[in-house]
Amino acid sequence: MPEIINISDAEDPRVAPYRDVRERDLVGREGLFIAEGEVVLRGLLDSSGHRPLSLLIAEKRIGGLADLLERVPADVPVYAAGQAVMDAIAGFPMHRGILGLGARAPGVAAADLLAGLPARALVMVLVGIANHDNVGGLFRNAAAFGVDAVLLDTTSCDPLYRKAIRVSVGAALQVPFARLGAGEDALDVLEAAGFTSFALTPSGTLALAQVRRPARTAVLFGAEGPGLPAEIMARCAGVRIQMSAGFDSLNVATSSGIVLHHLAEAIA
Amino acid sequence: MPEIINISDAEDPRVAPYRDVRERDLVGREGLFIAEGEVVLRGLLDSSGHRPLSLLIAEKRIGGLADLLERVPADVPVYAAGQAVMDAIAGFPMHRGILGLGARAPGVAAADLLAGLPARALVMVLVGIANHDNVGGLFRNAAAFGVDAVLLDTTSCDPLYRKAIRVSVGAALQVPFARLGAGEDALDVLEAAGFTSFALTPSGTLALAQVRRPARTAVLFGAEGPGLPAEIMARCAGVRIQMSAGFDSLNVATSSGIVLHHLAEAIA
Incomplete structure (x- = not known):
């Protein structure tokens, strides 16, 4: 069990990164992110790339989290506060009672991420998914169905937004992802790595039930409404x-x- | 094209039902509901049971909605307001620019709803789904995969909450539903109507891929976390x-x- 540092003043500079966390999503975060809730914090402790920097826990929850606290690295401070102080720090009622501050893994190039995947691999590609709930839901499903990596185009939102992490139930901290560069073409990068790409679209000529999954398979999802760009669908x-x-x-x-449930079972 | 009634004062009593619509979900609505957005309004006009009572449209959108307005019954008033007045009525920025006030269809007993379904029918049953987004999403999927009717237990939330209707993209107004009475047993009602019931659960002995759909099939969903009651799963x-x-x-x-995507195709 790590040492627990008691915080009695919401203005304590040691908990400054937790202040007004709802607003913080909207401003630059310089490689930091906030993880909320017990399941998500467990995901952060399990992550191979992202690192916990500190934890902030409601005093009343300390006792019930002993096994989680055992796994906190020794150099990661654990702060505890009464509920009122915790609410004052976070800027809203923090019913979950447990927050973590994390440092994101160094960015990786899409080609490098793909090169490191096994010979049989499933990749999800997000194009223009700007809604945090949707990105969170997509990552949750990616984790549930064994997706090996996610690629995001420049217009999709950051999977490490607080709300996206929360909706993903921590999957955004567990499934490796890379963002494509501004001039980088998703299909070119995938093809170079030996991936067969499928585009999900209402106008698709293949019914999902017909699709068998090649060894290296990528599936592209676009935003509701506009869908995937015609240029991608043509290719x-x-x-x-x-x-x-x-x-x-x-x-x-x-x-x-x-789609991922089908592909998880329909191995060619 | 119906007559358009101009509203220049947010306090006009004719638009009182639209006032502060975000708060209105939380109070008694006496059989009324609010539908937001063009797609949802089209769903309301298509509904066989629920009825539009009035529409409130931002002036700038009137021109683009001519075909929708053609379908509004002659006795349904259409109010138009400038954006500022519209925002003042709704209590928040009404970007969608179109609201409808509806009257819900008379309640129907679950047994009567089931009795009226065709010999081959698919029913979705919601148990303890108290989250509006989830109920909306469940109805959206029900409509997409041809569910004939939805049953809700006493603890599931109302599909005609504003947010549930919106998330359902209007499906909550199109898929018939019935709420079970306090002493009414879902499985008894379904069995009496000749339905075979399946319970979705992580501990299920049947993998979804194995399931073939009998002529009259019901599938039960519980809330994330608690899941379905043990009493239901045993039966x-x-x-x-x-x-x-x-x-x-x-x-x-x-x-x-x-599940519904699978059942829509896996007809026994």
Whole structure:
């Protein structure tokens, strides 16, 4: 059990990174992120790349978190505060009672990430997914169905936004990801690494049930509404999820769950 | 094109039902509901049971909604307001620019709803789903995969909450639903109507891929975390979605997408 450092003043500079965490998503965070809740914190402690820098825990929860605290590295301070001080620091009622400050893993080039994957690998590619809930949901599904890595284009939002991490139930800290550079073409990078790419689109000529998964498979998801750019769809096989004639509309995270569940089982 | 009634004062009593719509979800609504956005409003006009009582549209959007307005019944007033007045009425910036006030269809008993379904039918049952986003997502998937009716237990939230309707993209207004009475047993009602029931649970003995759909099929979903009550699971076949060993966690709406997509194709 690490030493617990008691915080009795919300203005204590040691907890400054936790101050007003809801606003903090909107400003530059210089490689830091906030992880909320017990399950997410466990994910941070399990992460091979991202590192915990400190924890802030409501006093009343310390006793119930003994096994989690055992796994906190010795050089990571654990702060404890009463609920009122904790709420004052966070800027809203912190019912979850446990926050962590993390440092993100150094960025990795998409090509390098792909090169390090096993011969049989599944990659998810996000194009223009700007909604934090959706990015969180996509990562949650990626983890549930064994996706080896995620690539994001320049317009997709950061998976380490507080809300995206929370919605992902920590998966954003566990599934490796890389952001494509401004001039980098997702399909070129994937092809060079031996990946066969599928584009999810309502106009796809392949029904999902027909798709068998090659050894190295990538699946691309675009935002609801605009969908994937025509330029991408013209260059890879389009896959559709068969829906009712009168209501052909799915949330993108739900779509990813359906597609990844199929691919997890449909190994060619 | 119906007559457009101009509203220049946010306090105009004719638009009182639209006032502070974000708060209104929390208070009694006496059989009324608010529908937001063009797609949802089209769903309301298509609904066979729920009825539009009035529309409130930002002036600048009137021109682009001509085909929707053509379908508004003659006795339904259409109010138009400038953006500032509209925002003042709604209590927040109304970017969508179109709201509708609806009257819900008369309640129907679960047994009567089931009795009216065709010989081949798919029913979704929600148990303890108290989150509006999840209920909305579940209805959206129900519509996408041809679910004929939804049953809700007493603890699931109302599909006609504003946010649930919005997240459902209007599906909550289109898929028929019934709420079970306090003493009514979902499985008894389903069995009496000739339905075979499946319970979605991580401990299910049937993998989803094995399930073939009988003529009348019901699938039950519980809340994330607690899941379905043991009493229900003991009485019907448990179905699991196969996930990664290290991360077996899915959002309930995503789970429904995966299950319903499978059932839509796996007809016995």
